[in-house]
Amino acid sequence: MSDLTSLYQEIILEHYRKPRNFGALDDPSFEAAGHNPLCGDRVKVSLKVDDQGKVSEVGFEGAGCAISTASASLMTESIKGKSLQEARELFSRFRDMVTGKNEVGDHDLGKLEALAGVRDLPIRVKCATLAWHTLQAAIQGEAEPVSTE
Amino acid sequence: MSVEVASQKTVPDAAPQGLDVRAVRLDFPALHQEIHGHPLVYLDNAASAQKPQAVIDALVKGYSKSYSNVHRGVHTLSQRATDDYEQARSTARAFLGAEKDEEIVFVRGTSEAINLVAWSFARPRLGPGDQVLISHMEHHSNIVPWQMVCEDSGAELVVAPIDDRGQLDLEAFKTLLSAKTKMVSLVHISNALGTINPVKEVVAAAHEKGIPVMLDGAQAAPHGAVDVQALGCDFYAISSHKLFGPTGIGALYGRYEHLESMRPYQGGGEMIRYVSFDKTEYNVPPHRFEAGTPNIVGAIGMAAAMDYVTGLGFAEIVTHEAALLDYAHQRLSAIPQVRLIGTAEHKASVVSFTIDGAHPHDIGTILDHQGIAVRAGHHCAQPIMDRFGLPATARASFAFYNTLDEVDRLADGVGKVIDMFC
Ligand SMILES: Cc1ncc(COP(=O)(O)O)c(C=O)c1O
Numbered sequence: 001m002s003d004l005t006s007l008y009q010e011i012i013l014e015h016y017r018k019p020r021n022f023g024a025l026d027d028p029s030f031e032a033a034g035h036n037p038l039c040g041d042r043v044k045v046s047l048k049v050d051d052q053g054k055v056s057e058v059g060f061e062g063a064g065c066a067i068s069t070a071s072a073s074l075m076t077e078s079i080k081g082k083s084l085q086e087a088r089e090l091f092s093r094f095r096d097m098v099t100g101k102n103e104v105g106d107h108d109l110g111k112l113e114a115l116a117g118v119r120d121l122p123i124r125v126k127c128a129t130l131a132w133h134t135l136q137a138a139i140q141g142e143a144e145p146v147s148t149e
Numbered sequence: 150m151s152v153e154v155a156s157q158k159t160v161p162d163a164a165p166q167g168l169d170v171r172a173v174r175l176d177f178p179a180l181h182q183e184i185h186g187h188p189l190v191y192l193d194n195a196a197s198a199q200k201p202q203a204v205i206d207a208l209v210k211g212y213s214k215s216y217s218n219v220h221r222g223v224h225t226l227s228q229r230a231t232d233d234y235e236q237a238r239s240t241a242r243a244f245l246g247a248e249k250d251e252e253i254v255f256v257r258g259t260s261e262a263i264n265l266v267a268w269s270f271a272r273p274r275l276g277p278g279d280q281v282l283i284s285h286m287e288h289h290s291n292i293v294p295w296q297m298v299c300e301d302s303g304a305e306l307v308v309a310p311i312d313d314r315g316q317l318d319l320e321a322f323k324t325l326l327s328a329k330t331k332m333v334s335l336v337h338i339s340n341a342l343g344t345i346n347p348v349k350e351v352v353a354a355a356h357e358k359g360i361p362v363m364l365d366g367a368q369a370a371p372h373g374a375v376d377v378q379a380l381g382c383d384f385y386a387i388s389s390h391k392l393f394g395p396t397g398i399g400a401l402y403g404r405y406e407h408l409e410s411m412r413p414y415q416g417g418g419e420m421i422r423y424v425s426f427d428k429t430e431y432n433v434p435p436h437r438f439e440a441g442t443p444n445i446v447g448a449i450g451m452a453a454a455m456d457y458v459t460g461l462g463f464a465e466i467v468t469h470e471a472a473l474l475d476y477a478h479q480r481l482s483a484i485p486q487v488r489l490i491g492t493a494e495h496k497a498s499v500v501s502f503t504i505d506g507a508h509p510h511d512i513g514t515i516l517d518h519q520g521i522a523v524r525a526g527h528h529c530a531q532p533i534m535d536r537f538g539l540p541a542t543a544r545a546s547f548a549f550y551n552t553l554d555e556v557d558r559l560a561d562g563v564g565k566v567i568d569m570f571c
Contacts, residue, residue, distance in 0.1 A: 007514070013569070013570070038526060039525065040531070041508075064508065065509075065511045124514065
């Protein structure tokens with residue numbers, strides 16, 4: 001089960017058990033809801049942006065699998081202090097990693113690289129990207145919940 | 150995902166019952182392979198079942214020896230294909246216990262059968278104020294077509310409740326039958342919960358009020374003998390792929406007087422008797438409902454699957470699957486973190502469950518890495534998931550070729566999930 005432990009690394013299980021920044025923000029600058037019809041998972045992402053245009057606070061809510069919950073939790077940590085443009089770029093690099101576009105290690109994604117194992121499980125890519133898609137929808141101000149389909 | 154044919158088959162335990170499971174397994178080539186380095190344990194039969202060699206051979210023969218279009222050529226191959234196709238209809242008639250071959254319409258599967266009945270039978274009989282009655286445990290295939298005809302006609306879709314064990318509330322169901330009810334459609338065996346519904350009683354209660362009944366038999370046909378005349382239902386739908394046959398084919402049984410009264414579902418070749426630009430005369434049933442070139446070899450393959458299953462014997466299948474279900478319940482309910490979803494008194498070999506602290510999706514992935522195929526998700530039955538307050542479950546669904554050893558593999562696999570997550 002070696003490939004399994006690379007998918008479910010300790011850091012993923014840890015973020016799943018104790019997600020960071022869990023909960024909705026009061027009075028957010030942006031928020032959106034996301035849905036993965038495949039497994040029924042739902043997530044809400046809300047964020048506040050400071051005068052500098054940087055993410056000062058971010059929260060997520062929802063029940064999901066280990067991959068989607070850990071991914072959302074890691075995402076909230078990694079975008080704090082970043083500009084919206086930087087957050088978008090991070091998503092694009094993250095997506096390249098989980099869809100296997102680049103070699104592992106080429107991403108400079110820090111902790112987010114714990115999710116690289118998803119590249120071997122195409123069906124789970126949606127779990128790993130749900131929170132990110134939702135973040136993107138929030139930034140773009142989409143009113144309708146986004147779907148991974 | 151590594152998929153290899155294992156050179157050495159693991160020999161399963163022989164069932165203590167009449168079915169020689171060891172021999173039966175040898176009939177299914179797909180069962181003998183390794184997934185992630187482990188012998189495959191295929192427990193996703195409710196989604197789709199594996200195919201015996203007899204079915205594969207029938208498909209090969211259908212395409213290599215007697216293939217042509219049906220009902221139109223004067224040449225020998227066309228005659229042969231027509232004979233085989235119509236013979237398949239006879240086989241399906243006998244399998245479902247219908248009176249006449251003409252009561253069997255070949256369709257793509259259960260979904261198409263339900264859509265056909267919804268639009269060609271129910272729709273013209275529905276208007277504002279009328280009702281269609283289904284239950285809370287339906288597959289989306291037995292919800293959405295009725296929603297569509299209700300929306301189109303102004304009729305109302307009424308949903309009969311189920312209890313916490315996942316059983317139909319029969320008394321509530323009966324009180325919902327009224328003069329407004331124009332159609333009842335009910336699942337025979339629930340794909341998400343395994344519940345076997347008291348369909349004979351349902352049909353009798355509906356018929357007392359003159360209400361026609363359609364039964365969704367997608368999950369029932371693989372688990373027990375179906376006799377539409379004994380059930381007394383008006384329509385019955387099955388899918389070949391869940392019955393160890395090919396995809397893209399299924400059968401709709403309809404009482405002949407109903408079929409005769411119904412408008413076509415689609416227009417095209419085959420379903421007409423005479424066409425001019427002024428007027429078209431429709432063919433008689435079942436051809437009226439089979440527009441265009443049908444899935445000829447699919448029908449032949451489905452008949453081969455029916456022959457295969459009938460040859461094993463449903464009495465033996467039912468006994469063996471009951472033993473699998475009992476043992477699976479016993480092993481899984483001994484694990485404190487496991488919650489069984491669907492514990493009906495009358496139940497087919499379908500085990501839906503959740504694990505405290507582990508999402509069904511993760512359960513599915515971790516089991517897969519141990520070679521165990523289960524379904525994780527909402528099983529195309531979101532209203533049931535909502536009823537139990539769950540986004541999803543993991544589901545192990547057993548067929549006659551599964552073994553008690555495989556139940557052990559499942560339970561041990563679940564133990565590994567718990568080790569990882571809990
Ligand atoms: C109870 C039930 N009804 C209907 C269907 C739909 O069958 P098909 O997809 O073959 O049309 C299924 C299959 O998933 C089912 O389990």
